[in-house]
Amino acid sequence: MMITPITSKAFCKSIEKALAAPPDLNSSLARVQSSLNRLPNGQLFTYTQNGKVSFITIADGKRKYLSKSTSLVYSLARRRYQSTLLEILKLSDSPRKKDCVRRTNLISNMQRFICICEKGNLDIAKVVLTGTQYKWYSGGFVQKAINEAKSTKTANGLIVRSKSERDIINAYDDYAVPLHYEEQQVIYVKPLVDKLNESLITNGFLSGGAYARQLYDFRGNYIHWNVPAELEWMNAPGSVWKTYYPPRGTIKIHVDIRTMFADGSFFLHEHEGMMDSFAYRCNASERSSVLKYTGTVQPENFLETYEHDVDTPEKRIALIEDYVIPRLWF
Numbered sequence: 001m002m003i004t005p006i007t008s009k010a011f012c013k014s015i016e017k018a019l020a021a022p023p024d025l026n027s028s029l030a031r032v033q034s035s036l037n038r039l040p041n042g043q044l045f046t047y048t049q050n051g052k053v054s055f056i057t058i059a060d061g062k063r064k065y066l067s068k069s070t071s072l073v074y075s076l077a078r079r080r081y082q083s084t085l086l087e088i089l090k091l092s093d094s095p096r097k098k099d100c101v102r103r104t105n106l107i108s109n110m111q112r113f114i115c116i117c118e119k120g121n122l123d124i125a126k127v128v129l130t131g132t133q134y135k136w137y138s139g140g141f142v143q144k145a146i147n148e149a150k151s152t153k154t155a156n157g158l159i160v161r162s163k164s165e166r167d168i169i170n171a172y173d174d175y176a177v178p179l180h181y182e183e184q185q186v187i188y189v190k191p192l193v194d195k196l197n198e199s200l201i202t203n204g205f206l207s208g209g210a211y212a213r214q215l216y217d218f219r220g221n222y223i224h225w226n227v228p229a230e231l232e233w234m235n236a237p238g239s240v241w242k243t244y245y246p247p248r249g250t251i252k253i254h255v256d257i258r259t260m261f262a263d264g265s266f267f268l269h270e271h272e273g274m275m276d277s278f279a280y281r282c283n284a285s286e287r288s289s290v291l292k293y294t295g296t297v298q299p300e301n302f303l304e305t306y307e308h309d310v311d312t313p314e315k316r317i318a319l320i321e322d323y324v325i326p327r328l329w330f
Contacts, residue, residue, distance in 0.1 A: 001141060001143045002159070003138060003168075003178070003180065004154065004156035004157070005124075006128065006176045006178060006320050007118065007122055008114045008115040008118040010174055011128055012111040012115070012172070013175060014072065014176045015035070015329055016111070016129075017321055017325050018325045018328060018329050019107060019109075022326070022330070023327060024328040025093065025265070029086065029264075030128075031262060031263065032085055032330055033086060035078075035130060039076075039082070040079070042057050042058075042079070044057055044079070044099045045057065045058075046074070046120065050085060051214070053121075054229070055122075080113060081114065081127055084109060085110065086104055091103040118200055120266075121159055125137060125138065126138075129178060129226055130262055132264050133262065136260050141184065142183070142184035144182040144305075146160075146161060152166050155173065160181060164271060164273045164307060164310060165181075167310065167316060168269075168271060171316040171317060171319075172259075172320060172324075175320050175324070179257050179258060180257075182256060183251045183254065183255055184253070184254050185289055186250050186251075186292050187253055189253075192293045195293050202247065210276055221327075227255060253290055255289055256268075258273075261327040262328060262329055262330050264326060267301045267303070267323070267324060267327075268297045268301065268302050269302075269323075270284075270288060270291070270307070271305050272284040272305070273305050273307055274306065275306060281282065288304055
């Protein structure tokens with residue numbers, strides 16, 4: 001299990017893009033203000049001498065140097081970052097030229113501060129991510145085993161299965177997106193089983209007779225489904241999906257890319273790279289159906305891509321800027 005670091009260079013590019021057009025300004029303002037209210041009072045100052053960065057606060061009228069390993073230095077760094085972010089967001093709708101200039105200057109000041117934090121060996125992710133995001137991002141997770149002989153590495157050293165996934169994750173890293181690769185999801189599948197059963201009845205497949213019995217049967221504690229290709233919501237084009245599901249239990253799926261937005265919701269990105277293979281196509285359809293029809297992810301938080309969607313840097317950048325960046329930081 002490995003996570004790639006968030007760098008100040010990538011963050012500065014990402015936050016500037018995000019601030020260009022905040023998608024839900026009122027909700028963002030409320031979240032940032034709520035986060036600020038939970039942080040301790042105090043101001044953090046930085047002092048650089050001979051290339052060494054020190055972090056200082058004022059206590060009882062005296063300078064107090066803060067250790068970089070303490071929680072206080074991170075709390076005050078986050079307060080300074082979020083206070084600036086809040087002021088920037090408040091100026092977003094202002095048509096006044098004076099406010100636009102101030103907003104631009106505040107963005108530059110915030111970016112410089114994050115660069116100084118990195119130079120001072122602070123964990124940038126702990127400063128710019130929400131507490132919930134950071135706990136998820138830095139916490140352990142179960143990852144699917146990878147055969148390193150048949151794999152490749154991203155620019156940050158993450159081992160992935162294909163060149164397409166390498167290029168996609170490199171693009172995510174270039175925008176400081178915190179992610180887990182192939183994180184295991186334990187999913188309760190009864191909603192999907194119920195929807196499938198309802199769909200089969202509605203389409204006349206479970207009206208009785210020998211044909212109906214061919215569609216599913218119980219084997220131990222599992223249902224063996226043989227889904228008709230006519231049910232397109234369950235299948236890749238022209239395929240017939242055969243799988244086993246516990247009718248009231250859970251299954252495990254490893255999602256290609258998983259990240260968390262500032263509001264605490266998860267964004268999932270599944271890349272289907274071998275759709276010319278019938279077996280792969282059926283498995284891809286299965287994963288997609290499980291994710292979508294069990295309530296694991298909301299439609300607006302799920303991205304499914306194919307090779308033609310990500311075959312140029314411009315396409316990969318556009319996907320991240322459109323689907324991820326607007327809701328990542330605030």
